[in-house]
Amino acid sequence: MVTIDDIRAAATRIRAFVVRTPLLPALWADAERPLWIKPESLQSIGAFKVRGAFNAIGNLDESVRTRGVVAYSSGNHAQAVAYAAAVYGIPAHIVMPKETPAVKVDATRDHGAEVVLCEAGQRERVAAEVVEETGGVLVPPFDHPDIIAGQGTIGLEIAEDMPSVENVLVPVSGGGLASGVGSAVKALCPQARVFGVEPELAADTAEGLEKGRRVDWSIEDRNRTIADGLRSQPSELTFAHLQQVLDGVITVSDSEIRDAVRELALKAHLVSEPSGAVALAAYRQGRTPPGRTVMVLSGGNIEPRALIDILG
């Protein structure tokens, strides 16, 4: 299991490369549940994923690192690994499904990565082939202690900036972010409750934690939600962390997610992607306990048309 020492080491390793995001007070929130936003949408690639990517790549032996890295992702992890590899001056191969929007493929190439397009559902297999061919190291999106520790630096910063925090709301998908944030917060602020947040339409973790074991939702089911960054499921490693550090999982509807995106833009002046706004959607349900609450806004990479549609 990832420890607070791992997370502190990650913080030192990534400090020069990531934005230390502030806690932003939301004056428009409920008086008895004062709210602060941790805006990871302000990282250079628009999402928290740079933290795990820089920690994983930074923690490689230099002789290994110079062979380059490989990742599979259609989303923010692709850009995070591509960007971190560029900063380290090493090659990156990113495997993306053919149906990935061109804007995301281009953004990944703009960081200097080589994009390998593959058939839907084949990306893990193709990534393994690329590892075999290039000798590069696979940087997984969440199923690795270095990724969990890197994302955990968000929790470390929350604990440093607000030791008296009482509730933390964090999105759950593959579980790297929630595992890391929860591990840091529980270690440093044992009084705090940590709630994961999931779309109702991809609520495998809510069901799994209730049953005490991982459950499998079909990818067709999970693909229904507007929150396209929250369609993964925990691994054994992340699920074990979530069982240990989460006080519960709150599920939110797609309609609630849209309202949260709108509120973040108009009241907090922050552009969020649907996946990034779920913690506010959970807060707005009004059922979290009273007390000082921090929500993690995990990313801001939304398509312009989707943003206009939600604001209109």
Added chain:
Amino acid sequence: MVTIDDIRAAATRIRAFVVRTPLLPALWADAERPLWIKPESLQSIGAFKVRGAFNAIGNLDESVRTRGVVAYSSGNHAQAVAYAAAVYGIPAHIVMPKETPAVKVDATRDHGAEVVLCEAGQRERVAAEVVEETGGVLVPPFDHPDIIAGQGTIGLEIAEDMPSVENVLVPVSGGGLASGVGSAVKALCPQARVFGVEPELAADTAEGLEKGRRVDWSIEDRNRTIADGLRSQPSELTFAHLQQVLDGVITVSDSEIRDAVRELALKAHLVSEPSGAVALAAYRQGRTPPGRTVMVLSGGNIEPRALIDILG
């Protein structure tokens, strides 16, 4: 003239009440002019004005402060003074023109301030009457050393976070922000150039600095620009600072301002008001010198319809 010591004292005075905003790297900017954004839109009321308001109110003798404060503003200064007064637990009277949008009047009242509506062009006279009646202290929007020093804390933070900064771009209207930022940057980073940015349609400071004296543009002329927070003109005090600290003023068209608002939303994930985006509009003209560039994004309080219109 406001000194770096005044600005350091202001920083200490307001530390507990304002967000220490980070410098956000803009990876999408020109390689030879790397760009960082100082996002003051993330202050609790959505604009930098809280810095000056907290410094001015915090620097009053307590016996004076308890009598309350008075301000005139239809914009961000109104909310800043109302919010700072609420935090200090003192009464606030805010004089606003009758034509102020209801949303801004309501936001000011939500902080507990008493709003006094007045005829257009009468707000300074009415504010003086309210001072007479209530014994409160007038907190001017820019024409005061404590306001300049408070806004100057932005420049202090830029210098702390990036001592090697080479260009700073900052909006100019009444000149409190540019005076303060310029004073701090010039004191701590003498190698840096500081450029004011104005709408072409309200470019009295560009003209005035060229002529070496303040010039007066009619309010009808200045009201033409979409940048409704940049329609004021410097006072003698701020103009004297601007003459000393600015290396030039760049003017931008309303069309360029709209493009900048759009780019900030879609690439930096930051919602800005037109006035808040002018520094990016200036940067996008491509005529500032090479080198590490910081732009001040001064505020994010844009009407939802205007934001949708600009994004669409």
